[in-house]
Amino acid sequence: MAQAYSPGLTVSDSIVLIKDRILPLKGKVLVKKGDKVKAEDIVAETLLPGKVVPFNLANKLSIPPELVGEYVKIKEGDTLQKGQLLAQTKGFFGLFKNSVKSPLDGEVENISKITGQLLLREPRIPVNIKAFIDGVVVDVVEEEGVVIENKSAYIQGIFGIGGETTGNLKVLVSSPEEIVDENKIDESCKDELIVTGSMASYALIKKAIKVGAKAIITGGIDDKDLKKLLGYNIGVAITGHENIGLTIVVTEGFGKIKIAKKTLELLKRFDGHKASLHGITQIRAGVMRPEIIIPIEFKEEELEVPEAKMASLEIGTTIRVIRQPNFGQIGKVTALPEELTPVESETMARILEAELENGEKVMIPRANVEVIEE
Amino acid sequence: MAETRPLKRIVATDCGSTTTKSILIEYIDGEYRQTVRGEAPTTVEKPLNDVTKGVINAVTELEELARLKYNDPDITFIKDENIWISEKEDEGVDAYVSTSSAGGGLQMMVTGVVAKMTGESAERAALGAGAIVMDLIASNDKRANYEKIERIRNLRPDMILMAGGVDGGTTKHVVEMGELVGAADPKPRLGSSYKLPVIYAGNNKAQDIIRETLADKTDLIITDNLRPTLEIENLGPARDKIHDLFMEHVMAQAPGYNKLMSWTVGPKNGKLENIPIMPTPAAVGNIMQTIARKNDIEVLGVDIGGATTDIFSVFTKERVFNRTVSANLGMSYSISNVLATASIEEILRWVPVDIDESYLRNMIKNKMIRPTTIPQQLEELVLEQAIAKEALKYAFIQHKEFAVGLKGGQKQREISEAFSQSLSGGSIVNMMTLNLLVGSGGVMSHAPRRNQSVMMMLDGFLPEGITRLAVDSIFMMPHLGVLAEISEKAATEVFEKDCLVYLGTCVAPVGKIKPDKVSLSAKIELPNGDVFEEDIKFGEIRLIPLGVGETAKATLKPGKGLDIGNGKNQEIETELHGGVVGLVLDTRGRKPFVLPMEASERIPLLKKWMLALKAYPEEFLK
Numbered sequence: 001m002a003q004a005y006s007p008g009l010t011v012s013d014s015i016v017l018i019k020d021r022i023l024p025l026k027g028k029v030l031v032k033k034g035d036k037v038k039a040e041d042i043v044a045e046t047l048l049p050g051k052v053v054p055f056n057l058a059n060k061l062s063i064p065p066e067l068v069g070e071y072v073k074i075k076e077g078d079t080l081q082k083g084q085l086l087a088q089t090k091g092f093f094g095l096f097k098n099s100v101k102s103p104l105d106g107e108v109e110n111i112s113k114i115t116g117q118l119l120l121r122e123p124r125i126p127v128n129i130k131a132f133i134d135g136v137v138v139d140v141v142e143e144e145g146v147v148i149e150n151k152s153a154y155i156q157g158i159f160g161i162g163g164e165t166t167g168n169l170k171v172l173v174s175s176p177e178e179i180v181d182e183n184k185i186d187e188s189c190k191d192e193l194i195v196t197g198s199m200a201s202y203a204l205i206k207k208a209i210k211v212g213a214k215a216i217i218t219g220g221i222d223d224k225d226l227k228k229l230l231g232y233n234i235g236v237a238i239t240g241h242e243n244i245g246l247t248i249v250v251t252e253g254f255g256k257i258k259i260a261k262k263t264l265e266l267l268k269r270f271d272g273h274k275a276s277l278h279g280i281t282q283i284r285a286g287v288m289r290p291e292i293i294i295p296i297e298f299k300e301e302e303l304e305v306p307e308a309k310m311a312s313l314e315i316g317t318t319i320r321v322i323r324q325p326n327f328g329q330i331g332k333v334t335a336l337p338e339e340l341t342p343v344e345s346e347t348m349a350r351i352l353e354a355e356l357e358n359g360e361k362v363m364i365p366r367a368n369v370e371v372i373e374e
Numbered sequence: 375m376a377e378t379r380p381l382k383r384i385v386a387t388d389c390g391s392t393t394t395k396s397i398l399i400e401y402i403d404g405e406y407r408q409t410v411r412g413e414a415p416t417t418v419e420k421p422l423n424d425v426t427k428g429v430i431n432a433v434t435e436l437e438e439l440a441r442l443k444y445n446d447p448d449i450t451f452i453k454d455e456n457i458w459i460s461e462k463e464d465e466g467v468d469a470y471v472s473t474s475s476a477g478g479g480l481q482m483m484v485t486g487v488v489a490k491m492t493g494e495s496a497e498r499a500a501l502g503a504g505a506i507v508m509d510l511i512a513s514n515d516k517r518a519n520y521e522k523i524e525r526i527r528n529l530r531p532d533m534i535l536m537a538g539g540v541d542g543g544t545t546k547h548v549v550e551m552g553e554l555v556g557a558a559d560p561k562p563r564l565g566s567s568y569k570l571p572v573i574y575a576g577n578n579k580a581q582d583i584i585r586e587t588l589a590d591k592t593d594l595i596i597t598d599n600l601r602p603t604l605e606i607e608n609l610g611p612a613r614d615k616i617h618d619l620f621m622e623h624v625m626a627q628a629p630g631y632n633k634l635m636s637w638t639v640g641p642k643n644g645k646l647e648n649i650p651i652m653p654t655p656a657a658v659g660n661i662m663q664t665i666a667r668k669n670d671i672e673v674l675g676v677d678i679g680g681a682t683t684d685i686f687s688v689f690t691k692e693r694v695f696n697r698t699v700s701a702n703l704g705m706s707y708s709i710s711n712v713l714a715t716a717s718i719e720e721i722l723r724w725v726p727v728d729i730d731e732s733y734l735r736n737m738i739k740n741k742m743i744r745p746t747t748i749p750q751q752l753e754e755l756v757l758e759q760a761i762a763k764e765a766l767k768y769a770f771i772q773h774k775e776f777a778v779g780l781k782g783g784q785k786q787r788e789i790s791e792a793f794s795q796s797l798s799g800g801s802i803v804n805m806m807t808l809n810l811l812v813g814s815g816g817v818m819s820h821a822p823r824r825n826q827s828v829m830m831m832l833d834g835f836l837p838e839g840i841t842r843l844a845v846d847s848i849f850m851m852p853h854l855g856v857l858a859e860i861s862e863k864a865a866t867e868v869f870e871k872d873c874l875v876y877l878g879t880c881v882a883p884v885g886k887i888k889p890d891k892v893s894l895s896a897k898i899e900l901p902n903g904d905v906f907e908e909d910i911k912f913g914e915i916r917l918i919p920l921g922v923g924e925t926a927k928a929t930l931k932p933g934k935g936l937d938i939g940n941g942k943n944q945e946i947e948t949e950l951h952g953g954v955v956g957l958v959l960d961t962r963g964r965k966p967f968v969l970p971m972e973a974s975e976r977i978p979l980l981k982k983w984m985l986a987l988k989a990y991p992e993e994f995l996k
Contacts, residue, residue: 049559051520051523051524052520052523052524052557052558053520054519054520054523054554054557065546109557110553110556110557112549112550112553114545114546114549114583115546115549115550115553117550117553119553119557158743158744159739159743222732222735222736223732223735223736223738223739224731224732224735226739232714233710233713233714234710234714234739235702235708235710235711235714235715236702236707236708236710236711237707237710237742237743253736253739253740253743253744254735254736254737254739254740254743255732255733255736255740281743283707283742283743283745322740322744322747323740323744323747323748323749323750323754324737324750324751324754325750325751327740342822343750344750344751344752345749345750345751345752345754345755345822346752346755346822346823346991347748347749347750347755347820347822348822349748349750364750365747365748365750367746367747367748368747368748368750
């Protein structure tokens with residue numbers, strides 16, 4: 001129970017970042033160890049097997065499956081061209097021959113004499129992997145991909161939608177609670193990663209898509225708006241594959257929640273800088289959160305990862321409340337009573353006492369705070 | 375050893391996705407009791423990548439607590455970084471057993487020829503073995519063959535179970551399915567260094583051709599047909615193979631499990647043997663079946679977790695076991711999917727206050743993205759419990775649809791059955807004959823008031839007639855399920871004494887009645903000499919305190935046209951069992967149970983019932 005609180009999302013002005021960029025299937029790696037790469041560079045490529053198309057030859061020839069072998073003109077592994085003859089019956093005295101041609105370019109996967117079925121495979125599909133971050137290749141996993149490292153300013157979001165993208169940061173707010181009006185979104189936002197304040201409304205998101213912004217970074221989003229955007233309710237938090245025209249990274253949660261001060265300050269500091277980000281979120285086993293990565297200048301000898309340490313919860317630790325009441329407020333821990341204590345809902349919980357920024361003293365279940373590292 | 379002396383100390387762990395829970399079971403004064411428990415984060419993922427680390431931490435906590443409890447610093451369960459199994463009575467432990475659902479548990483895909491016949495049997499075998507069924511692919515499922523191939527390739531299950539055809543029947547369709555699986559060339563979920571295990575349990579006549587089609591591409595295992603004829607289902611051999619493969623392939627790929635598998639040792643057949651690690655849900659199913667058999671009762675159990683809701687049932691005189699997993703109905707990771715499955719109106723109908731829809735939507739999503747938070751405000755607790763009721767309702771609907779008699783067979787009928795409505799393939803879940811309903815999972819086991827657990831079970835399951843209610847105190851059922859493999863006595867004793875917290879008994883008349891009529895006339899003689907006697911009208915709840923271990927003599931007469939278990943209008947004289955909540959007389963109606971949709975009508979009713987049940991503080995409901 002010692003860790004009955006969330007360690008908190010990482011927000012840092014400088015971390016050493018390591019990214020695995022691995023193909024879905026074995027293929028060819030295009031860079032070598034020590035290469036400097038840009039986010040847009042392709043680092044590995046492969047060919048995914050084409051779609052398998054079953055083709056019932058026995059039916060097409062109107063013969064029993066066991067006779068397929070007699071009439072077939074191809075064999076397993078053959079390359080095919082559309083229109084190529086697959087099989088032909090002998091006909092009646094050489095007349096009335098029944099022939100079947102290939103419906104596609106591709107290859108022959110399997111010929112079954114039991115079901116009379118052919119399995120044809122469409123041509124292979126090229127797939128490639130980009131570097132995603134500016135950095136240096138520190139390792140090559142043969143035939144699979146690479147490991148890229150850099151030094152970055154780094155912000156983890158809590159939830160996102162949409163995949164990987166890169167662009168320049170454009171901060172549209174000056175304070176964390178501000179809400180950006182959609183009229184502030186214009187052509188100047190094209191290809192940019194725009195930073196709004198405590199809320200990105202449906203109208204603002206639509207406008208951003210219209211002008212061609214690549215991403216929106218916001219403190220909060222309303223679930224109703226999200227449903228309207230996607231056309232469905234998100235059931236399980238596995239996201240990143242959505243295709244609404246841009247990527248959204250939510251830093252705090254659902255509803256109007258001011259963007260954390262430290263997060264906004266960092267984004268302001270790097271206003272105009274190039275950044276890579278994605279909205280991929282997975283909350284079950286193997287947690288993944290959206291990331292905003294702003295590469296900074298580094299020397300290779302600086303790329304040493306400090307040992308990960310678990311932030312500890314002590315008197316004086318700065319915390320953020322992550323559930324109602326006082327959701328989003330920052331405070332300092334003033335006491336950590338050991339015994340279970342009843343809260344308003346009568347739930348017996350391990351609690352902490354804290355003083356919020358507005359001076360209010362509160363009692364909160366430890367499970368409902370996250371530690372902010374300073 | 376088991377023959378010569380009783381097992382004195384047993385350690386059991388359950389390695390869940392997030393937490394490894396350990397319990398100590400001891401033989402004290404002639405009976406088995408669960409004495410201490412510990413827990414530690416599961417360490418199957420980065421950075422530790424070794425499940426045994428979490429096990430050692432959780433067992434170390436047990437060791438420390440046992441030392442404190444008995445004021446004996448010499449108690450030792452761990453020696454040389456290993457659980458210490460000793461044949462000597464005064465050192466180490468006698469046995470160590472474990473279950474596991476870490477890394478998402480066992481994920482399977484099943485295939486059949488006819489979805490509702492062999493497909494359903496294959497699904498039942500996989501679920502009963504503790505798997506999550508990712509998809510059922512059948513010859514007649516209306517997807518085009520290329521779509522099936524794409525699906526098989528994209529799923530990446532831990533293993534595939536193939537069924538289809540009765541023994542000696544036509545082979546064409548099952549062979550075609552084999553060809554589709556072969557064409558998809560499926561890869562296992564964990565790593566690509568080994569071939570995907572495929573179990574073939576279909577038509578025995580097709581075994582050779584299946585071997586030809588799949589033996590090179592997959593790790594093919596052939597076993598007895600799980601549907602040898604349409605009238606017979608033979609799931610045992612397929613389930614056993616699933617368990618073997620779970621150990622050999624799936625578990626062996628997960629970090630640290632090879633070591634853990636060598637640790638689980640206990641006395642069996644008079645000597646120390648390796649006791650296989652069981653998938654957590656299979657162990658829960660095991661203990662449910664043991665209890666139903668030993669007490670000769672029908673049991674329904676639910677485990678509502680963060681990500682999934684499992685329902686287990688043992689019904690009919692033959693004590694048929696069924697398990698379903700509603701993979702996306704849960705209270706944290708999947709809470710948002712409860713909203714997507716039920717509508718916002720269905721959730722709000724259980725809430726006794728006016729709530730803004732946006733607020734509820736955002737609250738649900740915030741719980742999804744921060745799943746470990748707990749409701750601090752009463753209003754949020756009420757909302758979470760309302761969501762739980764809908765999750766239970768939908769999981770139970772799925773269970774009822776699945777727990778059916780065999781379809782496709784010719785049922786021999788007796789003359790008395792000729793006029794009844796039952797068809798082959800109907801649900802065997804009968805809430806009227808159900809004896810015991812057991813709830814578990816955080817929202818149920820950790821509800822601040824046990825009365826709230828009763829309320830969630832009543833509203834989620836709508837038990838009929840007379841039903842005992844209980845919750846699993848600390849979710850010990852998995853441990854006891856695997857323990858039953860070496861000592862049924864230890865498992866059932868601990869289940870009765872330490873695992874279950876009896877909440878009480880519910881009495882609910884079934885049938886249509888007008889709102890102002892008497893629904894139940896009850897006379898209940900309480901152990902302290904008090905007598906409760908009332909003609910209760912339709913639409914009420916009464917809560918009568920009756921403690922754990924106490925019983926009360928009851929004469930119960932249903933209202934005109936209603937039934938409480940003996941048939942319409944039939945009076946019942948019986949003994950009712952108490953519990954930490956007591957007896958609940960529920961005349962709100964069953965078949966149908968109707969809640970007005972209009973808030974002005976519904977909210978006063980909810981408040982009245984919640985007050986009667988003492989579910990929430992009075993000041994909140996007033």
